[in-house]
Amino acid sequence: MKLAVIGAGKWGQALYHAFSQKNDVVITSRSHKDIPHFVSMKEALEYEYLVIAIPAQAVRGWLEENFVDKGQKILVAAKGIETATGSFLNEIYGEFVDADRLAFISGPSFAAEVQKSLPTALVISSTNLELAKTYADALPEYIRGYVNDDVIGEEVAGAYKNVIAIAGGVCDGLKLGNNARAALISRGLVEMTRFGEAFGAKTETFLSLGGAGDLFLTASSTLSRNYRVGIGLAQGKKIEDILEELGEVAEGVPTAKALYLLAKQKEIYLPIATEVHAMLEEGKDPRQSVRDLLG
Numbered sequence: 001m002k003l004a005v006i007g008a009g010k011w012g013q014a015l016y017h018a019f020s021q022k023n024d025v026v027i028t029s030r031s032h033k034d035i036p037h038f039v040s041m042k043e044a045l046e047y048e049y050l051v052i053a054i055p056a057q058a059v060r061g062w063l064e065e066n067f068v069d070k071g072q073k074i075l076v077a078a079k080g081i082e083t084a085t086g087s088f089l090n091e092i093y094g095e096f097v098d099a100d101r102l103a104f105i106s107g108p109s110f111a112a113e114v115q116k117s118l119p120t121a122l123v124i125s126s127t128n129l130e131l132a133k134t135y136a137d138a139l140p141e142y143i144r145g146y147v148n149d150d151v152i153g154e155e156v157a158g159a160y161k162n163v164i165a166i167a168g169g170v171c172d173g174l175k176l177g178n179n180a181r182a183a184l185i186s187r188g189l190v191e192m193t194r195f196g197e198a199f200g201a202k203t204e205t206f207l208s209l210g211g212a213g214d215l216f217l218t219a220s221s222t223l224s225r226n227y228r229v230g231i232g233l234a235q236g237k238k239i240e241d242i243l244e245e246l247g248e249v250a251e252g253v254p255t256a257k258a259l260y261l262l263a264k265q266k267e268i269y270l271p272i273a274t275e276v277h278a279m280l281e282e283g284k285d286p287r288q289s290v291r292d293l294l295g
């Protein structure tokens with residue numbers, strides 16, 4: 001199979017490594033990278049099978065500036081909800097490509113470990129299960145690929161876990177203990193499920209790799225950029241300084257605002273996401289957020 005990866009950040013390069021095990025893969029990005037098989041954006045967009053690892057908040061602009069529909073299939077490799085409109089990625093990509101040519105990859109997957117070919121299990125979701133299976137079959141031996149058709153559920157799970165991961169970093173940064181982290185993660189799972197169900201997601205999706213799996217992974221590890229944002233908040237740092245230091249995308253920051261706005265609009269009770277939003281957007285004291293969540 002011939003594939004083109006678009007977006008040569010940590011995740012794009014990890015997926016390039018993974019898919020290269022069994023396929024002919026090229027890669028491109030906004031800025032040139034010294035990587036074998038790095039090609040121009042124009043050349044990459046000529047490929048029939050694409051993998052796009054551009055962060056959620058940049059997707060719409062990138063599509064408007066670059067994408068011309070020539071029948072390409074797209075594996076969307078980002079996790080987030082567009083803050084400006086509250087749109088999920090399947091809605092944004094769906095404005096440019098039919099749903100039956102869109103698939104989404106999610107699940108517990110630190111790029112650094114995928115890059116080292118460490119055992120991983122991921123989900124590829126699509127309303128077109130044949131397409132999901134095509135991408136899953138292209139994964140290397142060290143990645144077990146599952147397929148399902150609950151695109152909304154997998155998207156919500158992947159986006160929401162980044163916000164709970166920020167809360168996980170705050171919890172550990174304040175040294176609140178294992179009990180507190182376990183309570184936070186399990187209530188975070190309940191909250192993301194409640195939110196997903198409001199948009200038609202299947203409950204069981206949140207109990208598997210894309211939900212519980214990715215949440216457990218991300219909300220308790222310094223390998224997570226979002227978790228590290230939470231550590232910074234607990235240390236009293238300003239979000240601007242935290243992101244400057246991070247130097248990479250932390251999708252939970254804009255997604256927290258998207259969740260807050262959608263919760264208000266649809267009247268969904270999201271206590272943890274609301275507190276993360278208050279810490280990020282209003283500079284709320286993390287200790288006060290903890291007190292309010294316990295109240």
Ligand SMILES: NC(=O)C1=CN([C@@H]2O[C@H](COP(=O)(O)OP(=O)(O)OC[C@H]3O[C@@H](n4cnc5c(N)ncnc54)[C@H](OP(=O)(O)O)[C@@H]3O)[C@@H](O)[C@H]2O)C=CC1
Nearest residue numbers: 007008009010011029030031055058078079110111248249
């Ligand atoms: N890192 C990880 O472990 C994982 C990340 N993800 C998800 O993958 C997505 C990408 O994250 P990740 O690769 O880690 O982030 P990085 O910060 O490492 O890289 C971001 C990538 O996006 C590109 N980019 C940023 N803004 C724009 C833009 N406006 N137009 C075009 N390209 C742009 C950058 O291009 P350039 O470098 O050329 O400037 C870069 O290639 C996120 O949604 C993340 O949640 C999913 C699973 C694992």
Ligand SMILES: O=C(CO)COP(=O)(O)O
Nearest residue numbers: 107108109110224225226
């Ligand atoms: O999505 C990821 C792991 O599945 C990566 O998490 P971070 O974006 O928090 O680093």
